[in-house]
Amino acid sequence: MLDALRYEWTRLTTLRSTYWLSGIGVLAALAIPVIAGFAVSDQPLDQTTAAAGLNGGAAFGIPFLAVFMAIIGIFATGHEYRHGTIQPTLTALPQRSRLILAKILVVSGVTVAVTVLSLALNALTLLIFWGDVPGLFEDPLRSALIGYVVYTLIYTLTGLGLGLLFRGVPSALVVIFLAPLIIENLIFGLSFLPAADWLVPVVRFLPFSSGARLMAVDLTAMTGPGMPDFDYFGRWGSGAVFAVFAAVVIAAAWTLFKKRDA
């Protein structure tokens, strides 16, 4: 297994795209606290603003870092097929399960490290502008930040699974962007219509939307008067929905990878 880990580490670190994708992700996430710092640093820093500053606005807009790390995940498997390197890879390391496990472990390790680095840089930025980040190590901010790391990790592993499932990059990119941005938003929006109220119980099982609850400071934000009762799971329950989705994608891809011709 150590050989497989060494291989994957060398593969990942000898690609320029690993550096520029993670770099752009970190910088995009850093832009949020920098902009907030210039715009509203004269106002007190509440926990919701602090969370948005720390995770680069991942819970409100596009989870920049998660998206860029997911592309690294897609490249981890999709590039092997796109450039035909799956052949030399499997002649150097023919134990397929060991190879996939190594990819999951190394990409996960790098994702967690980059996400924690991004959090640290963003926290430093908030400290520079506000002088303090209140409640950083207390709930709910602490749980939201841990949730952010878990969310980014699951997002990345979903990308890795999709790259392996589709044996290429373009299809995996389409799915990982279309699913959360279009399909899930469409289902969520339609569930408000009385004619489509049968979608209401489905909403809490939408993987990317559920996963986003991992990063929420206020878990009641998506409930209230005039809204359907989605009966969301809690933070970690919602995270589990996302994790199960990623696990199903990876399990399907893994099984097919063992059965398919290289």
Added chain:
Amino acid sequence: MITAKGLYKRYRKTVAVDHLSFDVRPGVVTGFLGPNGSGKSTTMRLMLGLDHGEGETLFDGESFTDIRRPMNKVGTLLEAKPFHPTRSARNHLRMLASANGIGDKRVDEVMELVGLATVKRKKPKGYSLGMAQRLGLAQALLGDPGILLLDEPTNGLDPHGIHWMRDMLKHLAAEGRTIFVSSHLLSEMQLMADELVVIGRGTMLFNGVVDQFVREFTQSTVVVRSPSAAAFTTALEGAGAQVAQGKDGELVVSGMEIGAVGHLAFTEHVELAELSTRSASLEEAFMSATGAAEEFVAAEPLAAVPAASAPSTHASSTSTGGADHA
């Protein structure tokens, strides 16, 4: 030693490899021949576990997927350019080496060996096909393996490169390694290979030494030059031989051994200027062996030429080199 048993692969309705069994011995270069689409690459992929099918291949008694650090035992070259375009050639080899406990020093050694030391930090997307083949060979040699499995390694190489590759493989075989190499360059294979595995439409056509293949699939002829060619032709035909006239006026005799031709000339009092045997080339043997097993058959070039512009007579088909006068 490579032992392949019952290799079988089917794509929907097409049987690509049909129960192939053969041995590849160490110390010699074994050529792997077959027409386009005959299943050579699929066979190699099956042997390495890249494709799933039936049968078993053992490399010194071990299945490829069971070998820990396989590059140290089996070196492979399958595709011409299986490289990430932006990873340097050296890093490509370092990546594969890291899975097999091979150090960076060896990476530099093989780059030097294949003549790519000066461009080792360049990205392979800028490599010519010949340079990519050299990098592929460097990859195969990375673990200093006892067995080499190479699919069309001379593709894209210039004449110097082909000569270098031939010498390299013969040298490696002389060291006692097992070399299994496919190629379309039959003249090269004739110079390089000691033994052959020949397939057509996924089935075995021949497995043995090159000379035996040529003998089995072609007919040796006897070449005769004589001032009394016309009279001797009659005598030869009377004795049951088939006689054709060569382009330089020589008689090309088939169906009779050289000794019998000489004896007939003696008994008929015919003066001879030349009496020799002409062996067929590997290419002729290959064409004879695989003629019925071609998967993709192109139209004859002359058939595509309009009748008005076609030459009035067909050029006679002649042997394409490799003629060996005894």
